[in-house]
Amino acid sequence: MNEGFIKHFSRRMLALSNAPHRGGLVEAEGFFFMKVHKDYSGDYRADCRAFELENGLKDFVGFMTAAEVGKVLSVSRSGSVTAYVTAGLTNPAIAGEEPPPWKPGTINMALVIEDGLTVGAMANAIMTATEAKTYTLLKLGYNATGTTSDGIGVFAFPGDVEWAGTATDLGLNIGRAVRSALEESLKKWESTRS
Template identity: 30%
Template sequence: MTAPLILERPWLRFDLGGPHQVLSWALNRPGFVTADAISWREVRNADLTPELDVPDWLTDQLAARGTPQDVCFLTSRDIRAVTEHTTTAGTATARAVATVGLSNAEHIGTRADRSGKDWGTINVAVQTGLALAQPALIEMMAIAAQARTVAVMQVNHQLPTGRATGTGTDCIAVAAPRGDVAFAGMHTDLGEAVGRAVYTAVLEGAQTWMQTVRRAEVL
């Protein structure tokens, strides 16, 4: 899990080093799929016009790039602000890669009018080398989501509806080789490693956004 990230703006690519089972709700390949990499595509509102079929457009973009099997995120966050963190706990290692924008942040259970805004969003990819059964991959997703939320709350981004807990377009992808490890909860080495890796990467990205983008919006 040491392959360098490939940043060729507007693309960012997280090479998994070989086929992994990946679970996400990404537009192009949602659910359980097999992939060698997870990509980001930076976009602007002008790229995604109302009449555009975004999943088809993204599929074509990936095909033209020669990476049609990648699971891919979309974000208007400057992908050069990517953060990553690797954590080892006992027998488990997890690597988290994140881009964090809070321009369409929400407090859970509420919605604000975000029309006309750039959707910075939070996109997180997490990889472990442990070979997991599908239920463990689902639990790994839950741990990653919890860590993302806690990190966002840590920066205390206040909205009219309450403290930001995420954005309206967040996406998470978790990746692992296929195997028999059945659990990834908070009492396991893997749960600890995933939680700390995601929390650290998202917190760093959220702090950067608050210090730069948010400050510029206020001024």
């Protein structure tokens, strides 16, 4: 069984993500962070399916990382938002600039929001979480807006909440949860490098 982290939901949620496994807009029973080798160049579709099968999962959204999941996973809750983050920053990048030579390193963020959101609000949540990620990186002294392979997923119940930007309570909670979990995960990641 591959190393990783598996989160089961108490009931199906709507998922909007760029995950390599079941990305896009889908319904999900949960999500996973799957560890891969730092020189990974395999068939991610087949490997994610295999991880799902090995762990008896069905209809999960799956993310991949070369970071030591058990050592860097950080979880933070604010209001109805729980952020699950794994961070590795060996390939920092700045949006709009030519990326450096590729090295493995990914920031994965999964936000579980226990509210009923429209799909538009879920997209808004991705924006707010990304702003919080970028702020955290810059605040901690990293000259980066992310890495070249970051993953994000927002999981919520279908509903009527239309906005998740920085002017809303939901956006405030997204920002707080992401900033706290990411900062903790980056500190854990730094400690694995020494």
